[in-house]
Amino acid sequence: MSIITLTDLQPADILDIWRRVESPMSPLWGRVGWSFEGNGIRTRTTFIQAFNALGLSFIELPNLLKTAERAEDLAGYLDPFYDLYVVRESNHEKLATFAACSSKPVINAMSSQGHPCEVLTDAFFINKTLGPIKQARICLWGPTTNVFKSWHELAPLLGLDLTHVCDEAFHTQIPGVKFTTQADFSTDVVITDGWPRAYQSASCLTLATLQALDNPLLLPTPPFTVGQELNFDPLLYANFTGYQQKAWLLPVQKAIIAHLLTA
Incomplete structure (x- = not known):
């Protein structure tokens, strides 16, 4: 295997x-x-x-x-x-x-x-921290990346509740994944990833958006860039999962x- x-x-x-x-x-x-x-x-x-x-x-x-x-x-x-x-x-x-x-x-x-190894690690952390991962509401934020493709693969395997917020150009049909352009729901954890090279968008994650999502855990995939996928320093957000999560x-x-x- x-x-x-x-x-x-x-x-x-x-x-x-x-x-x-x-x-x-x-x-x-x-x-x-x-x-x-x-x-x-x-x-x-x-x-x-x-x-x-x-x-x-x-x-x-x-x-x-x-x-x-x-x-x-x-x-x-x-x-x-x-x-x-x-x-x-x-x-x-x-x-x-x-x-x-x-x-x-x-x-x-x-x-x-x-x-795959990064996503198996993050999914393990969610399963350990929030309880059975099938019951956790997981949100991906931003354009489709290699990390998010692995999340798309994991969702139907484990029956996840996975919502991907991104520009409509990235919407596709994947079993177990809901695509949307609107952050009009509640979630338990938000995952970001670095934007593809030359990608331009106004859809960076903000503190106001996290508040609208009911202040979920924030799990930014490193290396993250303040001013791209995030428009704030995650250290200023109380529910930033912190560096220890990647341990x-x-x-x-x-x-x-x-x-x-x-x-």
């Missing part, structure tokens, strides 16, 4: 990952091929710490999927040396092809089309790795 999109998982897989998060985890044996495009400060930090905490050896393979070599050839030659790959790669199609060709699990550490990245990533290596 690989996790390239959240549709690779069944609800039972997600519940098993979440169960492992706060359960004792024994060290694992394994070799990780690790390739990481861009900065990804938080994701890089937590995955490397997860490898170390689980006793896994890892070797960095810079720009693994940037070569002209076919993904199937890379997988064929490298699989004898690795038990797991963790790859951050903007070319989602090549990442998916590599995972399909490899006999070993591949984790998408972010691509142009999804950020769950490490235990959730450990749980994802353990799930894949021991399933």
Whole structure:
């Protein structure tokens, strides 16, 4: 099993990952091929710490999927040396092809089309903080991004109450997702993400909007930009989930790795 999109998982897989998060985890044996495009400060930090905490050896393979070599050839030659790959790669199609060709699990550490580990972490936090996630009212705010695409995948899997507030150009038909341009409802948590490059809109999130939404938890996906998706400093908002919320990245990533290596 690989996790390239959240549709690779069944609800039972997600519940098993979440169960492992706060359960004792024994060290694992394994070799990780690790390739990481861009900065990804938080994701890089937590995955490397997860490898170390689980006793896994890892070797960095810079720009693994940037070569002209076919993904199937890379997988064929490298699989004898690795038990797991963790790859951050903007070319989602090549990442998916590599995972399909490899006999070993591949984790998408972010691509142009999804950020499954980030969303599994945030969903775990909501489930832990607000009670069963199926009962939580979740609002996505802003244009569709790779993070929001992963939320769109998770909604039908877990039967979420998910509303996406965005410009009409981003509205589409997705099971379990309600699209709207109006913030005329109450919600328990609002999630934002950084705007796509060159995107212009007047729909940045304001304190007045949060008040109209009944002052929900605010979970901005970092790195956030004041003056784009937010027009205020979130530290000034009492229900900002805070930096500690992202500390769950490490235990959730450990749980994802353990799930894949021991399933």
